């Protein structure tokens with residue numbers, strides 16, 4: 492049996508990760524609309540990864556005998572003002588998610604729930620990578636985004652991303 496607070500935060504995270512998937516699908520949709528199909532594809536894959544994260548939290552709860560209740564997913568709230576602004580929204584969102592993961596970790600730490608801490612270790616690392624990726628994309632866009640030819644090449648580079656299932660299995 493998990494601690495109630497830990498279980499509640501883990502359950503909430505299922506919804507937050509599905510929301511992340513929804514948010515990134517919105518970004519993907521935006522970029523396709525702008526003719527930046529590489530960015531569109533990149534965020535579509537990011538959405539798949541977020542769905543995987545949600546499934547991992549769900550699986551972990553199920554493995555621990557917890558009943559999972561799926562809540563409504565909010566409408567994506569980011570203002571899609573420009574191709575660059577969306578990248579900034581992504582970084583802000585990832586920082587927010589990092590905070591959520593840390594909050595669960597902190598609750599698990601408080602009740603000496605070492606198993607949950609070990610489960611969350613993968614997400615702590617993943618969040619570090621996602622923040623780095625988001626920062627990197629902003630930097631690249633600052634360097635190349637204003638020149639149409641360079642942006643075309645950057646978009647092609649973004650199209651090269653392929654989906655990979657998470658390295659964490661439960």
Ligand code: FEO
Pocket residue numbers: 508511540541544585588621
């Ligand atoms: Fe599942 Fe991008 O955090």
